[in-house]
Amino acid sequence: MKYLFAIFIPILGFTGLWFQSWLAPGSFYLGFVFIPILEFFLPINSTNETANIRKQQNNAIYFDILLYLNLPLLYFLNFYFLFMLQSQQLDFWIWILLVLNLGICTGVMGINVAHELGHRPGLINKLFSQALLLPALYMHFTVEHNFWHHKYVATSKDPSSARFNESLFHFWIRSITGVYKKSIFLESRRLTQCQLPFFHWKNQLLGQLVLQFCYLGVCYLIAGLLGLVTALGIALIAILLLEAINYIEHYGLQRTLLDNHQFERVSNFHSWNSDHVLGRIFLYELTRHPHHHEKADVKYQHLESKLQSPQLPFGYPASILIALIPPLWFNLMNPRIDPYIR
Template sequence: AAALHEPLDDVLVYLVVPVQWLLLVVFLRGIDDPGLAILEVAGRTFTMGLLCGVYGINVAHELGHRRNRWERDLARALLLTSLYLHFIIEHNRGHHRRVATPDDPASARFGEPIYLFWPRTVVGSFLSAWHIEAERLRQAGHAPYGLRNEMLRALFLQGLLVAGIGWGFGGFVLQQFLIAAGVGILLLETVNYIEHYGLRRTRTGRGTYGRVMPVHSWNSDHLLGRLMLFELTRHSDHHYKASKKYQVLESMPDSPQLPTGYPGMMVLSLLPPLFFAVMHPRLRRLSAGQPGLELAA
């Protein structure tokens, strides 16, 4: 039965690409309407930011794991709308290898407020992507910062988009676009925060850690988050086998469960004392009885 639905499931994520770009153009053309009140401008910009995060970066995450190059290019087209093209480099080749270790900028530490996590992960992920790409080119015998460098190409494309918006729509529209892209980025990093908060793989040697298991990612089977985020909430299975498409991700029986769906947890994370009060007892119980897991202090 799942195989019968697979073409439609794929079409749904492919369609997000033209829809996201269409909505971005509509936003750019309408945001400088002099008849809009300040709250209307703020509302439209925040909504565009939500679209950048929920449908731009999130669906790009799904497509970025596909084996076909053209699907990964669709992922890049979506990431461009949030000026976050380096995500596909760092996430696929960095985060999935280093998740739930101190070396991963996208894994939140035990007791780390989200307001400290945001700058650490945004800066750390950007620098990590540079390092990963430079190392790839060195190993291939190429100059690390030449034309083959995907980070340089990403920055060039993003620069073209920013310049094009500024030239074609003006400074105010560019400002609102940058704010919307920033909202999308923080939305992504908030999701990263709750997905691995406080979880760490057990060290097995000097600089080495145990295999990534379902217990190293928080899972959620709440319907709203699953529908909004294309099953990203079944994150334990995604990290256990990243090549699985979203429509066949399963709820792993040994994965830690969030007390509510992703939308609720994201709001809760913005209130660190309440978030810690909910999550820390769960983490302590989990780490006490689970081999291969410790608190990410």
């Protein structure tokens, strides 16, 4: 039942929209104030479920429903904001804080949940995943993530793996542009294998772009230019949040290039693990990232702690805040990387 607490993200998102004023940041307070403070005092829980519990939970639809509920809740929040812009004249700083609020909601409820569903088989999961990525304008993410990042993680070929001594700000630019480039490359290669030109109606990237432009068009029709700028701002915050998470998940970890010019197999040494309890709940166990890279199709409720993996000293939200100050981040993390350089 612990994953029910994730509902506080849309609740606080809506609280910010409804009350505005000092409550406008909404989900920001939860993600980057309360959780970092509470996780500093709460004990770390590295316990893994037993085989019997895993068997009982494997087909429990409750865990899937929690994911699917994010879709209507996310669209409700975003469109409520857009329709609100029709009737209210917001102070500039309140608008900025509400965009931050909804951007965090879109990153956590949208991209994060889309990531979980994007690894699962079945048309329904794929459709939900793409629909959750739409408000973030990042629908190409799944192709690059599943077919490039998981293959080349912790290597120089992966734009989503942060290099040693690379700042978050540099990583943001390299990763966002790199993910687009790899998505184009992968789709172009797929079409070539199907003996189809790049500009073809079966090009999934072009189809995603059309959907995203249509989404922006709807935002413009609802709230005019301000609605369009709002949608773009929300998407930008969501993308930056995603890539900040990517940054801390693999920072400085590198796979060895073997004599046969192939990289060593991905292991638990190539992702940072975090067992801080609140991050585990609100991000649906994304923080147990080494196990995810070991077996990407394992459902979130079954992901295990890998104590032999490098361990983040703080939870995800606190780590992101620290990463915003590169010298502090390097001083904290670089000494922890040395034992994993083999």
